[in-house]
Every structure is written in structure tokens, then in C-alpha cells.
Amino acid sequence: MGAAIAAALWVATRLSNVVIPLMIGIVVSALLVPFSNxxxxxxxxxWVAVIASLVAVLAGIAVLVFLVLWRVQASLPRLQHRAVAVVEQLQHFAKHSTLQLPTLDVDTVGSTVRSFIEGHAAQLEAGFAVAGGGLVDFGEGLFIVIFVTIFTLTGGRRMWQWVVTLFPRKAQPRLSVAGEAGWQTLTHFIRIQIVIAATDAAGIGLGAFILGLPLAAPIGVIVFIGAFIPVVGAFAAGALAVLIALLFKGWVAALVMLGIVILVQQLEGGSFTRS
Incomplete structure (x- = not known):
């Protein structure tokens, strides 16, 4: 049994470009099943219900991305101005602090960056080529996700029944029951995760709005998306909210935003743990 699991993990690692989109497609299918049904x-x-469900999700994602890009573009000049102001404040603090901190010369840093780019042009070009290949892989993965989602929604039960027939006859009844239970667990987990993501996004976005941050709506969207990224998603989204508060409103607002992020996540975690 252990050897079989190790072999399966080895194959999954080698075929990660296929396995990861396959798993994402299954998760998306679990998300769309209630709406499609x-x-x-x-x-x-x-077929119409399946396509409509998939189009609705893609349209929702497109609207969220458009909202983020639109608001960020509108606030970009202010964001650049505030970033420069914060750097100048840090330089002033480092220069006049009794801690004898080293000062930062922006012009020297810019010259160093330009020299690095000129001296490593070939490596940077190779990096862009790798990024282009990554875009191709992303397109392939997106195709696999859509393919798996459509066929799971239209004939997922028949597909699982066929997979079960590949195993020994004695194990088939237990595998069939385990598959049904696993699918029900996954669909319930996705629904709960959506509620958690919406709760975090509403709480942190509302806090950003009360503080008067110009990117409150994009912060809420990013928090919502980040909730679906295991381990680092919620942390990174909260850190971004604190950083934006620092740039636009200063240290006090950043500390208040940090408190809001921690409070919302603690309340959400405690509520769903008790439920």
C-alpha cells in the first residue's frame, strides 16, 4: 500500500502540469454543482445549465479583475506619490535618528539597478522567455480546468463509476461509497470556504472604507481571492491592506488596519470553529 501511494505521488509530481489543473477543475466543479443542479x-x-454555470463563474472573475485594475489605475498616481513620501520619511528618520542607521541614496540605488540590468541583459531575456513559456503552460492548464469542469458536471458520476471498475471487484463497493462521501465533503467545504472568504472580504473591506482608503473595494476583492489560497493567501492579502493603509494614511492607520485584519480573521475563525 505504501509503495502504491509513493508511486502515485511520484507520478503526480512528474505530471504536475496536468495533475494540478485536474484538481482545480474538480474543485471548480464542486463549486458549480449546486448552481447547475x-x-x-x-x-x-x-448542457445549457453547465455552460451557463461556467460562464457565470468566468464572468464573475472578469468583473472582479476589472474592478481591481480600474481602481488601482485610478489611484496609481496617488500611490506613487505616497510611496515616494514614505521613502523620504524613512530616509529622514534614518538620517536624524539617534540609532545611527545608514541612510539610503535613491539615486545610487537607481544607478545600481540600471547597471545590474545592463550587465545581466542576457539572463533577463532568458527569464522573459521562461515567462512566455509559463503563459503557454497557463493556457494549457486553463484548458484542462475547463475540460475537466464540463465533463465532471455532465457525467461525473459515470466517470467515477468507470474508475471504480478498474479496481478489484471486492474493493469496488467501498470505493464507490468513499467517492460519494468525499464528493459531498468537498462540496460542503467549498461552500463554507466561500462564506469565509466573503466574511473576510466584507469585514476588511469595510474597515478599509471606514479608514478612508481609496482602494477599499480592491482590498476586499483581493482578500476574497486570497482566502482560497492555502496558508499564505489570507496573510498576504491582510499584509497588502496594511501596506496600503501605511502609504495613504500613515503609521496609525496601518496599525488600525492591522488590528481590523486580526480581529476579522479571529472572529471568523472562532465562529466557524464553533459551528
Whole structure:
């Protein structure tokens, strides 16, 4: 049994470009199943309901991305101005502090960066080529996600029944029950995660709005998306909210924003743990 698990993990690692989109497609399918089933119960044909569900998700993602880019573009001049002001404040503090901190010469840093770019042009070009290859891999992965999502929603049960037939006959009943239970668990987990993400986004976004931050809506969107990224997503989104508060409102607002992030996450975690 252990050897089989190790072999499966080795194959998954080697085929990560396929396995990861496959798993994402299954998660997206679990997200769309309730909506697709609701449409079918209201007289929509299965294929139409599946396509409509997938289009609705893609449209929702597109709207969220547009909202973030639109607000960031509108606030970009102020963001640049505040970033320069914060750097100047840090330089002034380092220069006049009794701690004898080293000062930072922006012109020297700029010259160093330009020299580095000129001296490593070939490596940077190779990096851009790798990034281009990454875009191709992303397109392939997106195709796999859409393919898996469509066929899981239209014939997921039949696909699982076929997979079960590949195993010994004695193990098939238990595998069938385990698959059904795992699917139900996954769908419930996705629903709870959506509620958690929406709660974090609403709380932190509202806190940013009360503080008068110009990017309150994008902060809420980023927090919502970050909640679906394990381990680092919520932390990175909260850190971004604190950084924006620092740039636009100063240290006091940044500390208040940090307190809001911690409070919202603690309340959300405690509430769902008790439930």
C-alpha cells in the first residue's frame, strides 16, 4: 500500500502540469454543482445549465479583475506619490535618528539597478522567455480546468463509476461509497470556504472604507481571492491592506488596519470553529 501511494505521488509530481489543473477543475466543479443542479431543476437542459454555470463563474472573475485594475489605475498616481513620501520619511528618520542607521541614496540605488540590468541583459531575456513559456503552460492548464469542469458536471458520476471498475471487484463497493462521501465533503467545504472568504472580504473591506482608503473595494476583492489560497493567501492579502493603509494614511492607520485584519480573521475563525 505504501509503495502504491509513493508511486502515485511520484507520478503526480512528474505530471504536475496536468495533475494540478485536474484538481482545480474538480474543485471548480464542486463549486458549480449546486448552481447547475438548481438550473436543471428549473427546466434548463443539462448542457445549457453547465455552460451557463461556467460562464457565470468566468464572468464573475472578469468583473472582479476589472474592478481591481480600474481602481488601482485610478489611484496609481496617488500611490506613487505616497510611496515616494514614505521613502523620504524613512530616509529622514534614518538620517536624524539617534540609532545611527545608514541612510539610503535613491539615486545610487537607481544607478545600481540600471547597471545590474545592463550587465545581466542576457539572463533577463532568458527569464522573459521562461515567462512566455509559463503563459503557454497557463493556457494549457486553463484548458484542462475547463475540460475537466464540463465533463465532471455532465457525467461525473459515470466517470467515477468507470474508475471504480478498474479496481478489484471486492474493493469496488467501498470505493464507490468513499467517492460519494468525499464528493459531498468537498462540496460542503467549498461552500463554507466561500462564506469565509466573503466574511473576510466584507469585514476588511469595510474597515478599509471606514479608514478612508481609496482602494477599499480592491482590498476586499483581493482578500476574497486570497482566502482560497492555502496558508499564505489570507496573510498576504491582510499584509497588502496594511501596506496600503501605511502609504495613504500613515503609521496609525496601518496599525488600525492591522488590528481590523486580526480581529476579522479571529472572529471568523472562532465562529466557524464553533459551528
Amino acid at each position: 438548481w438550473l436543471q431543476r428549473h427546466g434548463w437542459p443539462k
